[in-house]
Amino acid sequence: KQEVTQIPAALSVPEGENLVLNCSFTDSAIYNLQWFRQDPGKGLTSLLLIQSSQREQTSGRLNASLDKSSGRSTLYIAASQPGDSATYLCAVPKGAGNMLTFGGGTRLMVKP
Amino acid sequence: DAMVIQNPRYQVTQFGKPVTLSCSQTLNHNVMYWYQQKSSQAPKLLFHYYDKDFNNEADTPDNFQSRRPNTSFCFLDIRSPGLGDAAMYLCATSRDSGLILGSYNEQFFGPGTRLTVL
Numbered sequence: 001k002q003e004v005t006q007i008p009a010a011l012s013v014p015e016g017e018n019l020v021l022n023c024s025f026t027d028s029a030i031y032n033l034q035w036f037r038q039d040p041g042k043g044l045t046s047l048l049l050i051q052s053s054q055r056e057q058t059s060g061r062l063n064a065s066l067d068k069s070s071g072r073s074t075l076y077i078a079a080s081q082p083g084d085s086a087t088y089l090c091a092v093p094k095g096a097g098n099m100l101t102f103g104g105g106t107r108l109m110v111k112p
Numbered sequence: 113d114a115m116v117i118q119n120p121r122y123q124v125t126q127f128g129k130p131v132t133l134s135c136s137q138t139l140n141h142n143v144m145y146w147y148q149q150k151s152s153q154a155p156k157l158l159f160h161y162y163d164k165d166f167n168n169e170a171d172t173p174d175n176f177q178s179r180r181p182n183t184s185f186c187f188l189d190i191r192s193p194g195l196g197d198a199a200m201y202l203c204a205t206s207r208d209s210g211l212i213l214g215s216y217n218e219q220f221f222g223p224g225t226r227l228t229v230l
Contacts, residue, residue, distance in 0.1 A: 004154075034218060043118075043202055044155070044221040089154065099145070099169075100219060102154035 002027045002094060006103035013080055014111050021075040021106045023090035028071045034100070035064050035075050036089045044089065048075070080110045115139070116222035118203050124228045125193050133188040133225045135203030144186040145219065146178060147202040155202055161186060162208070193229045200224045 003026045013019055023033070032051045036044040048057045048064040050073070056065040063076040073090055087107045091100040116137045125131040135144065142163050147155035159168045161180045175197070177189040190197055203222040 036221075041200075041224075041226065043116075043223040044204075046218050046220060049218045094157075099157050099160060099167075100155075102156075104154050 002030075002092060002101045004090060004092060004101050004103035006088075006090060006106050008106060009104065010107040010109075012109045012111065015080060015082060017080050017110075018076070018078050019080055019108075021077070021088050021090075021108070023073040023075070023103050025071045025073075025092050025101075028068045030068065030092045032093065033064075033066055033073050034091050035062075035073075036091065038087045038089060038105070040086075047088075077108075080108075082110050082112050085109050116203055116205055116220050118201075118222035118225050120225060121223060122226050122228070124230060125190075126230050127195065128192045131190050131193055131227070133190075133201050133203075133227070135186045135188070135222055136184050137203075137205045137220075137222075138184070139205055139207070139220060140183065141205035141207045141220070142183070143206045143208050144180060145204040145206075146176075146186070146188050147204065149200040149202055149224070151199075158188070190227075193227070195229050198227055198229045200226050 005024045007022045034049045035047040037047050038044050050057045050064055050066040061078040066073045087105045089102050089105045091102045094101050119134045145160040146158045148158055149155040157169050158172045158176055159178050175191050179187045202224045204219045206219045
């Protein structure tokens, strides 16, 4: 059974810092990994999708890396801003299907 | 803009009174999902439709049912809501060609419906 863990559960940083969010998964036989952002009381916004053949993906100030062999992914946020404050979730598909198993999320607060 | 729409955004129902949540999409995706997210927890998949084929998760209670009358719409029916069913319900879609094992495209989520059970 796939288990996805995110550390830390919560993070508070001053504006401008670069930061790293961690995601680990127990079954390395994944096809891809997706990072989401969730604002309080809102749905999920897809940030980055990394296919298993890729090592990383970049979108603006976000960079996500994937190391299948070690069962880890990281989301790097450069020059953090207060608007980045949200919960960040990573998710991997269950088996060969599209059903996602989510990590517990990292709740990020960026202080002005 | 192509999107996933959920109605209503907030739903209040009484204990045991059936309720239906709605999801529609303009993305023309063939796969639609329903997730339940309780406070401070990760989303949990309830079931999904692959085209017209319904796929229930093993631990989804019988109290939860779903209908997909066409590609664009999918409904979540809770037959007899209990206090423990109060949660955010998230609908998502993706396109899967099925041609390549593991071919997987991004899942796009709607804004969610927050259900309160009194």
